[in-house]
Amino acid sequence: MASSLVSKMASRAHLSNFSEVGRKIVGAALNYKSLAHDLKVPHPAKPIIFLKATSSYINVGQVIEVPKAETVNYEVELGVVIGKKCKRISEANALDYIGGYCLALDMTNVTQIGNAKKMSAPWDLGKTFDTACPVSKFIPKESIKNPDDVKLWLKLNGNVKQEESTSDMIFSTSQLISYVSQFMTLEPGDLLLTGSPSGVGPVRPNDVLECGLNDLVTMTFSVRAVES
Numbered sequence: 222m223a224s225s226l227v228s229k230m231a232s233r234a235h236l237s238n239f240s241e242v243g244r245k246i247v248g249a250a251l252n253y254k255s256l257a258h259d260l261k262v263p264h265p266a267k268p269i270i271f272l273k274a275t276s277s278y279i280n281v282g283q284v285i286e287v288p289k290a291e292t293v294n295y296e297v298e299l300g301v302v303i304g305k306k307c308k309r310i311s312e313a314n315a316l317d318y319i320g321g322y323c324l325a326l327d328m329t330n331v332t333q334i335g336n337a338k339k340m341s342a343p344w345d346l347g348k349t350f351d352t353a354c355p356v357s358k359f360i361p362k363e364s365i366k367n368p369d370d371v372k373l374w375l376k377l378n379g380n381v382k383q384e385e386s387t388s389d390m391i392f393s394t395s396q397l398i399s400y401v402s403q404f405m406t407l408e409p410g411d412l413l414l415t416g417s418p419s420g421v422g423p424v425r426p427n428d429v430l431e432c433g434l435n436d437l438v439t440m441t442f443s444v445r446a447v448e449s
């Protein structure tokens with residue numbers, strides 16, 4: 222069942238179409254030493270986890286929407302696609318549950334997050350909005366030998382803004398999968414966003430974001446304004 226799902230995933234062009242089973246989006250926040258350093262915040266003692274609605278997915282060819290009166294940041298991330306159901310798994314076994322990968326942007330509305338923080342309220346509207354999760358084509362598991370040693374980069378209008386290896390992550394891919402699975406069952410097709418390295422920043426209407434992962438995939442998205 223799981224292996225046929227994974228081969229279906231691999232044969233399809235884009236992540237948002239792969240999965241008939243899971244495909245919830247689970248994100249880890251502040252998971253890079255470099256970003257924690259930039260933001261002058263301590264390393265989290267445990268992974269900080271959030272959810273994004275599946276209505277956030279977009280594929281290459283679609284456009285990132287930014288509310289006119291709000292600020293939305295780009296965050297380039299390694300996306301891990303779950304290959305088989307996992308519940309309360311150990312770190313030692315966690316990599317066995319990976320079905321593949323993708324390159325992802327965790328678009329983040331920092332105006333909404335700032336408002337939420339002021340009220341000690343949840344971050345949902347900062348993480349979940351239409352177009353908040355641009356994704357690349359599916360990358361087969363075999364193409365990435367070690368998810369904790371993957372190079373990510375992002376250019377904004379041709380200028381490099383983010384460039385880092387996933388080796389800078391605070392919690393490894395195994396630790397994140399195991400940790401999340403203690404609380405919620407991860408299902409085939411679910412996407413785990415592993416966090417963003419330093420250099421995150423705002424996008425503006427007509428900006429172009431280009432990003433890449435090792436020499437495996439690049440993707441480009443443009444930005445347009447929408448009414449707030």
Ligand SMILES: O=C(O)/C=C/C(=O)CC(=O)C(=O)O
Nearest residue numbers: 249250251252329334416417
């Ligand atoms: O504190 C904020 O305003 C936002 C934090 C994030 O978006 C954290 C991440 O998603 C990340 O580190 O990847």
Ligand SMILES: [Mg+2]
Nearest residue numbers: 296327416417
């Ligand atoms: Mg993020």
